[in-house]
Amino acid sequence: MLTILLYIFIGIIALQIFYYLIVFSKFAFAKPQKITPKRIPVSVIVCAKNEAENVTKFIPLLAEQNYPDYEIVLIDDASSDDTLEIFEAFEKQYTNVRLVKVQNNEAFWGNKKFALTLGIKAAKKEYLLFTDADCYPTSKDWIMNMTSQFTLHKTIILGYGAYEKIKGSFLNKIIRFETVLTAVQYFSWAKMGRPYMGVGRNLAYKREEFFKVNGFMDHMKIRSGDDDLFINQASNSKNTTICYAPESFTISAPKTTYSEWFKQKRRHVSTASFYKGFDKFQLGLFYFSQLFFFLLAIILLAFQFQWMIVCGLIVFRYIFTWITLGYASGRLKEKDVMYWFPVIELILIFTQLNVYFTNSISKPVHWK
Template identity: 75%
Template sequence: MTQFLLILLYIFIGIVVIQVIYYLFIFGKFSFAKPQESTAKHVSVSVIVCAKNEEENVKKFIPLLASQNYSNFEIILIDDASSDETLEIFEQFEKQYTNVKLVKVANNEAFWGNKKFALTLGIKAATKDYLLFTDADCYPNSENWITEMSSHFTLHKTIVLGYGAYEKESSFLNKLIRFETLLTATQYFAWAKLGKPYMGVGRNLAYKKDEFFKVNGFINHMKLRSGDDDLFINEAANKSNIALAYNPESFTYSKAKKTFKDWIMQKRRHVSTAKYYKSFDKTQLGFFYFSQLSFLLIPIVLLTFQFQWIIVTSIIAFRYLIAWISLGYSAGKLKEKDVMYWFPVLEIILIFTQLNVFIRNMFSKPVTWK
């Protein structure tokens, strides 16, 4: 037994080394990066919003898009066969604002409920060179959102990843959701800085229209009802064409899910696309998650037998310190510092929630696009 526990201790040390490498040398590329400065470019921009049964949200948020402090932009509103008053509200906005263009998507049996089909029609209707995407339940953090996002475009940087945050509320679930959002953003921002971009979020994403047609749009994953953002970025982005926007004025915000059940369903949709990522991306994401889970499980065995408990607890404390520092700096950039007070608890719950989601997705498909 002693020999087994000694081997387990060595494995645990190796797991912690892997975690330290991730938090310091990979995530640290974003966490410890300097605050961002930008210079306005004023390129022509089409803001694209796709909505399905979002009448309450579009009433509040489309006027915020229309009031952006930017000289050359249009708003493409896509109604994806809504059964509520979304279309009628969009029609009112089209009359009210001269730079609003409406795209009506009828039910199509071949693409039933597929947001990618609706987005494709909207992209084709856009008349500007650069496309900026957000969701119907999102709103920009400032009137300079378009300016900030578009400022990162250059001759070669034609894809810009932004941060889609969630409003702060007092509930524990809200903190858990925002912690997961922080961790996810830290990962995809950091890997993009390392020249290995693998995903973005449709709540805040921009790219040149040419990039869409270079990869034939969503054609390679059109049958998958999720992934209009992350699968597109996984296919189209590379170390040469990617840029990041993380100035707070470039953020978008939306309301987080109110119940654990709704959040789990949302996560199941998001996770379902990851298996279609490039091999390297799937490997590094799986490797990180395996190291997280192992970091929690192995010490339970070692401490149960009180095997080298001083060493084990010291290693645990060291790992938490490194992770806390790395994510803490990232949280400062993304205005999520309050969730770090709950870090160890949130991380443990998130790790086992992810395991639950993975197992459930193995046996049933998640529901997608309303």
């Protein structure tokens, strides 16, 4: 039995080699991205619900972008705080701000996708750039960098949405490491010609892509997924590319307690079950390869079975994963998360397991 487990362990290592050295290397070892300004007209779309404090701070940063032709479409999704009043003030202050007021609708109560649909229809530009109300760009050239990747055929751009660094917070390192790993996955698969998701914190596409798939209609009843489910449905090898220039990043405030972060993860994971078959398969296979790497390593070492071979395989696995993720995290300006890589990886694996079990018992809470 232990011999069989050893062979399975070797197979798990081989599977991880495939992911890290063949798939993830497509992004990790990619050349720095060339930026060629396009100056195409853009609608920046921000949907907010009860985000008065955040929009007060961050909308002015969007209004200060170095870009010749853009509008800001602010969508108030029936907020109960001062968000609408703040948006109305911005509409008077900035000539390129367009306000969309969403009233509660019985059929789409509290559904962000309904609000976004109204905003997209109200937008006057053909190219749409999305971010969240709690996000801000890393530079005044955010729009220019993201739109630089549009071409005649590349009409969907996947960007990187980072989280703020909180000094002395280990939870913050966990959150940012997971964000890096997620980005490495969807960037790499996009470069492989199999795009499967993007993040609403930093995402761009041409308006026609939205209407080609009837917008969010096929998954309107699923509260989450205005970003990843849409990309999973609309993107392909021909129309999708990525933007990873540092000036194209956005940043948002991370959760500061484990319970809040866990709730957020439950929402994010809940949409994955609606992905295309191949995407669910490859994501599941990667997760199980991580989980069984640890379980089999513990079992084989506990019985001291061929311990020198097992230890050698463990060291080899950590070398190639550390190198690949190290290069990738450096590209995303997140190198500090790699110092705690083995510990954080283990925490994430079992947190993910907890999320799956919890979601199978109860539904996560979605849009506010």
